[in-house]
Amino acid sequence: MRGRTSRRLNTSLALLVGGAMVGAVGCGNDSKPEQPRIAVTVFAVGRAQESNSNAYTASFQPYREVAVAFQVSGSVDSITQVPGADGRARDLQGGDAVKEHELLAAVKSGTYQAEVNQAASALAGAQAAYAKAKRDFDRDTQLLDQNVIAQATYDAAKQQYQSAQSEVAQSQAASKQAEINLGHCRIYSPMDGVVLERNIEVGSLAEPDTVAFQVADTSEMKAVFGVSDIQVGKLKEGEAQTLAAEAIPGVQLSGKITRIAPNADPTTRTFDVEVTVPNQDGRIRTGSVASLNIAGAAAPVIADARLPLDAIVRPPDDRNDFAVYVVQNQGGKTLARLRKVRLGEIVGNDISVLAGVQIGDRVIMRGATMVTDGAEVRIIP
Known part of the structure; x- marks a missing residue:
């Protein structure tokens, strides 16, 4: 010992x-x-x-949380409007429910639309040049077979044809990227969930990887707490646990251990344990505190x-x-x-x-x- x-x-x-x-x-x-x-x-x-060595305090976290970020730069043009408590429309904000693929916000897209148009025009020109080069190459191939033209003339037509092919491929890639960038002017919710935080305003400048929203799936919540190396060996995934939340007095919450960290935290030297609890009614909020007693733990000392x-x-x-x-x-x-x-x-x-x-x-x-x-x-x- x-x-x-x-x-x-x-x-x-x-x-x-x-x-x-x-x-x-x-x-x-x-x-x-x-x-x-x-x-x-x-x-x-x-x-x-x-002290009671089998009593623990846990903090609730969403079962899944995603940072929704812009992938292009630009000025925020709009944020999705929802009805406010006073009946008037307001910007989407923390606490609002969202659906998967629902539009959250957009940046001004004029520059990116112009790039799409320019890329489309360049692609059309490249395709026209390719069509002409292919006709010339097909004709010179036949003439070479009939010994009507010199090998050098054929080689020049072939090189022009191959260059036109390459130009079309490059123009297609540029056009596709321009369309992707235009699509990135809008960001959507990746899941059914709740907005935890909004970090943008209309008119603010968004850069690539600027986190605009934190969206979480709160249909289930994870109660996370740390245990010592002595106790962690006594726990198993799938075990049922009962918790009490300070924000919901008198209610017993039932959950199961869904994860036990394989490594100890280097600072606290404890192992994180997660207990997943159903939260379909949304009563449990992110950051809420819960208490639980680990079954089979040592007696009070x-x-x-x-x-x-x-x-x-x-x-x-x-x-x-x-x-x-x-x-x-x-x-x-x-x-x-x-x-x-x-x-x-x-x-x-x-x-x-x-x-x-x-x-x-x-x-x-x-x-x-x-x-x-x-x-x-x-x-x-």
């Missing part, structure tokens, strides 16, 4: 305790002169509140004490252990005394301490990496 806790906390505490190791090396001289008192702040150890993370240091004689400095009054002096501790779970910016300190101990918080065992300190607010 101790080894596993040490490994789990090693990364989180490495930066906090590195300074303590440097300080310990620099103070290894037996004949050091009297040092001035080091100013420190202290934290009085108190009993941690009772009470941690002995809780300390701020920056109070934890490495003992100078053991890089694989953890310690704190406790303030003690001896001979009229206030001294820092090193105490090795056994640590539990990290909770926010705090960590539970299972052994090594007692309720009421004054643990050095600010300045913990600057003191050594037996150093005289001065407590400041």
Whole structure:
């Protein structure tokens, strides 16, 4: 247990305790002169509140969410109008329902329409040149077979024919791209869903990849929460879970685990778990908070004490252990005394301490990496 806790906390505490190791090396001289008192702040150890290790808080997210972006640049010409609460038409906005393939907005298309017309004209010219070159080539092929024209004349006709073919292909590609760009002047909803956010206004400039709308499928919602490496192995996809949403008091929401992250978050060291909940009536909104109890999780526990993370240091004689400095009054002096501790779970910016300190101990918080065992300190607010 101790080894596993040490490994789990090693990364989180490495930066906090590195300074303590440097300080310990620099103070290894037996004949050091009297040092001035080091100013420190202290934290009085108190009993941690009772925690339930199988209770989790989750945040609801849409089952599917898409950023709808323009693919061409231009000034926003229009946004789809819908009836407002006062009966008057207004621009589509967050909270409005949309259908798949429904028009959302458009940019001014005059420039792109002109490009389509120009490309179509160029294609028509290329096709006319190709038709003439093909007639000439077919005629010269027959004349060459009859030994009426020279080989050089035939070769010139063939080259002209092949060039005309290439010109037609290029003009067709340009015309198709111009039509695609014209089509991109309009953006449509990719699904039946709800507009979460609108980021454009009529007259604003849109660039390629400018996200104009966030559209989400909220017919199902995902409750996402993080679990430790101890608990993640006890969960399986498809398991039923019951949740309670703060925004819907007194209602029990039923869902199933639909995803368990294969890797831990590098910052929190927890594994994301998703519980999918039906939401056909739209009562659950994005960002709503839910609570749930994981079936089969450990029973409630009470941690002995809780300390701020920056109070934890490495003992100078053991890089694989953890310690704190406790303030003690001896001979009229206030001294820092090193105490090795056994640590539990990290909770926010705090960590539970299972052994090594007692309720009421004054643990050095600010300045913990600057003191050594037996150093005289001065407590400041």
